[in-house]
Amino acid sequence: MQCPSSRCMRLLAVFLCCISSTLSCELSYWVRNFVFDDVTINTHVISSASDVTTVFYCAMKCKETPFCGSISYNDDGTCRLYPVVFPNDATFPHSPGWRHFFSPTAGCILEQGYVWLNRINLCIKVLIEKEVLSDVRNSCSQLGARLVVLDTKEKNTDVGEYLKANVDEGMYFIGLTDVQQEGRFVWENGKDVGFSNWVRGEPNGGTRENCAVISSITYQWKDYPCRGCNFICEKLF
Template sequence: MRLNRSNLCIKLFVKRKSLDDARRSCSQTSARLVVLDTEEKNTDVGEYIKGTKDTATYLIGLTDVKEEGRFVWENGKDVVFSNWYNSQPDDNTGKNCVVFFPTTYQWYNYPCTDQKYICEKRF
């Protein structure tokens, strides 16, 4: 799906994969896990998923895998814009990934277990 306002194409993947496998899947098409680094992008992606009527969580390109408690985007940048759900992130050492809830457009830190995921590619 092309998001004109954000100058990117996104693709939702419903086959659940781990963080590493989702990254590999995205990179096979020269894409990456989605970086929701602005309110505009966060809203655009949420609106698109909401339109599909899917209410499941989706893995996004934000983790604290390298350093517990320091969340970094797939593009290597620190978080400036955020949309964490109340009490998130909750600093649980088993939760190094972040998922996006399309019903609220909010983020939760979550284990890096098999999840649906979103890839993005600039155009």
Template sequence: MRMKNRLGVMFLCLTFRTSATQCGLVPQQRYHLLSEFNNLNMTNAQCISELKPRTLLTCARACLDTNNCTMFNINNNDGQCLLFSATFLSEINSSPLDGARMYGRVSDTCPLADGYVTFDNPTACYRLSLVRKTWMDAKADCEGDGGHLVVLEDVDKQQQVMEATAAIRDTEAVFVGLGDIDADGKYVWVDGRDLVNPFWDSGEPTLFGNKHCAVLYNHGLHASNCDIPSYYMCQIDTTMMVKWKPFLMMFSS
């Protein structure tokens, strides 16, 4: 059935069942077609599972049931279903794949259209900017979105972000919300917390030169000059309101 808003909805529930598990009650999820990646194989993405054959709905359900899955790719030609953890997609790292369609999970609080993706545990929205800015300009850009430069005090979050940026860290530095601008050698996150769980790369931080802002580079954090334009990552803190209702999945494009 076609609808004006181009939403496809699947609704399955037997009303006489009493338990949430029996009735298939799960959080409402919405997936958005990332049309700019149509017919592309995202070779840099963090694939966590490969399934086939699948339909659009069963691939989406598999993503919903898989821990840390926030994106999936369904091939309209052969039904191949690829599940991905949170990753930052770029056409730079791709190859042609006819029939491929990439979908990303969206929420009311993550502006996917602006390049943000959802990471879980804890849930927040993240955007990797491939436009180089100074640290202060990057900070202002993130704050303009209602967020801040990324804070990576949580060890699990460190691992997720390191995996999601693996394709670029060997050649590009990425500003994060960490620096010792106010007190030399005392690194503080932009949310005011001290750096308690450091993951500096070997030999870092260097204590010489005008290096007071931290970047992700190679295998961990590096101290960098705040005025050298670099890529950067923004974060929008959010608590996703889980609305329990019969299995409901929506797609938009």
């Protein structure tokens, strides 16, 4: 079966409830990538086991393994763990019985300061530094991330709620700027603003204020000089 689009893959997401040794129950989800049906992925293998009875336990092994991001399972009981999510154009030898799954949360590593926001499927990291925006952008991109794009009400609310509960009260840079064309605010992903949450009367800073910040209290935005704030990176996968 050919099913190469990521949207299609997400619709076929497999939900697994992983029971840890403490008997707490945590829901995580895995996306089956049909592109890798019946192929053996023989690179980047972290570990391989041949006595794994179900794909469920294969996924649990991955969850227990630092930096595991994807798995392959064969009905003969073989489970392989990988640290990466493979691109669809990767090619591997044909071998029947293999099914491949990846975890969208795999690169969102708590130990590196990232937080996974479940409802909006967003991995963010708040950096408490004072930099000009060009450096902020570099800082995010060096992490494989970008300044956060809050282009829906849900994202804005969930990121705002995270800030309110977890960081110092203040203003935080988001990935919105009118530096290219005064008055035309554009997201880091190149899209014009659709949903917006400006404080009444904002943006009002003209050429002095070409960046945008979100309040950790009201979740509203202001335009702001491109320096002197903390900022929020969004991890890309």
